[in-house]
Amino acid sequence: MSPIRVVLADDHAVVRKGIRDFLQEDGDIEVIAEASDGEKVKGLILDLHPDVAILDIRMPQTTGIEVTRWVREQALPVRVLIITAYDDDPFILAALKAGADGYVLKSAEADQIAAAVRAVHRGESALAPDIAQKLITHMRETTEHPLVMEPLTDREREVLQLAAAGLTNRGIGVKLSISDRTVQGHLASIYAKLNVNSRTEAVTKALHLELIHLPEQPE
Numbered sequence: 345m346s347p348i349r350v351v352l353a354d355d356h357a358v359v360r361k362g363i364r365d366f367l368q369e370d371g372d373i374e375v376i377a378e379a380s381d382g383e384k385v386k387g388l389i390l391d392l393h394p395d396v397a398i399l400d401i402r403m404p405q406t407t408g409i410e411v412t413r414w415v416r417e418q419a420l421p422v423r424v425l426i427i428t429a430y431d432d433d434p435f436i437l438a439a440l441k442a443g444a445d446g447y448v449l450k451s452a453e454a455d456q457i458a459a460a461v462r463a464v465h466r467g468e469s470a471l472a473p474d475i476a477q478k479l480i481t482h483m484r485e486t487t488e489h490p491l492v493m494e495p496l497t498d499r500e501r502e503v504l505q506l507a508a509a510g511l512t513n514r515g516i517g518v519k520l521s522i523s524d525r526t527v528q529g530h531l532a533s534i535y536a537k538l539n540v541n542s543r544t545e546a547v548t549k550a551l552h553l554e555l556i557h558l559p560e561q562p563e
Contacts, residue, residue, distance in 0.1 A: 348373045412443050424464070427450055434535075507546070
């Protein structure tokens, strides 16, 4: 059988090398190309037609979640496996909602990550046990309160208000004295709570629900 053809995207070269080396040990998985940011991996997917795209969440240009959403919008025949250090609920939910086929942590054993690649290639879901438990807990809570939208926290509303004003993640972080990662986490949580997939949708829906107000126009 032909090996599973994989493109790998992570902004750290050392991490890419480590993942590539152990994935190719058994010979049934071949990393055919690598990328250091989300825009480059989109080009690789279009040009090389891989079986599986392995994506980190936090990357320059375009996040792994945004690349996943793009893959699904384009109806591309590639499976998506998220490999990340983030086990935060908002990131997990945002990635799966975007259409990821699997979500595993970089702290997993090498054979577990390789097994996840094989699983998504077969058309199965691949979730680390602790990730699956988080998802089950979320689904249970959602089922128990299906008509109640979880309210945004004060900080999430601040983040969304600044997003409505056009600030980047870095600009929001500077304004609120928080890290880029924390901003990303707030945005992922906002998307999940509002059941949207993008900043534009989040801002539009929040304005409609009067959760935020229109930014003042400069004179």
